[in-house]
Ligand code: ADP
């Protein structure tokens with residue numbers, strides 16, 4: 001990819017919530033595709049040992065030879081491991097033994113800065129880099145938050161989904177104090193939203209005030225289309241171009257264009 005000297009380095013955005021099943025991976029794939037539609041150069045990084053993002057972009061984690069694992073352990077550069085997927089998006093794939101990388105990172109000095117340093121080499125190649133975090137607040141997520149300018153917190157519009165957001169925000173406060181003072185929370189992204197449910201409406205109305213954070217709009221509707229997309233290795237934006245879910249992610253990406 002040609003390096004552009006006139007453009008600013010990529011904005012790095014973590015998509016994190018230590019709860020599983022809140023649509024982190026779906027949001028990374030869909031926002032990435034939406035940014036690509038705007039002509040942005042997009043890199044996605046799979047930081048989850050489940051490798052769902054890798055799989056959903058049509059890359060088989062079982063045959064990946066070089067992955068984010070090697071990057072985190074300093075054995076390969078991002079340029080060595082990135083692959084090009086449909087929709088012109090680049091991916092740093094994950095593999096199942098990422099959990100091993102986490103354990104090997106732990107005793108190392110500066111372990112929280114490894115990803116930030118690795119991404120420095122490619123930030124000029126992209127406009128936006130999205131980091132798909134694992135469902136934990138461990139060293140991989142700390143690496144993501146340390147490498148990022150922005151954080152998006154996907155949150156389903158259900159009461160119990162609140163639990164853990166406070167803890168995540170405590171971690172963000174620590175990261176800002178110690179590791180990365182430039183980290184900004186772009187907002188909560190309401191996901192799996194059922195507009196017919198009063199309860200979901202109430203949660204949506206309350207959540208921004210409760211955490212004193214912006215709420216990204218529009219909320220992402222719950223639709224069965226999302227379950228279908230990963231099976232064909234493409235995001236919902238190309239498998240179901242005009243669905244409400246695809247349109248919602250496009251609108252959220254558009255609202256974020258000022259930041260990238
Ligand atoms: P996470 O990465 O936070 O664990 P995923 O993105 O993998 O969450 O989503 C969890 C499950 O919810 C997946 O099966 C996904 O297909 C489904 N899903 C995500 N967003 C939606 C949506 N808007 N409507 C319906 N199902 C969704």
Ligand code: MG
Nearest residue numbers: 024025048052
């Ligand atoms: Mg995930």
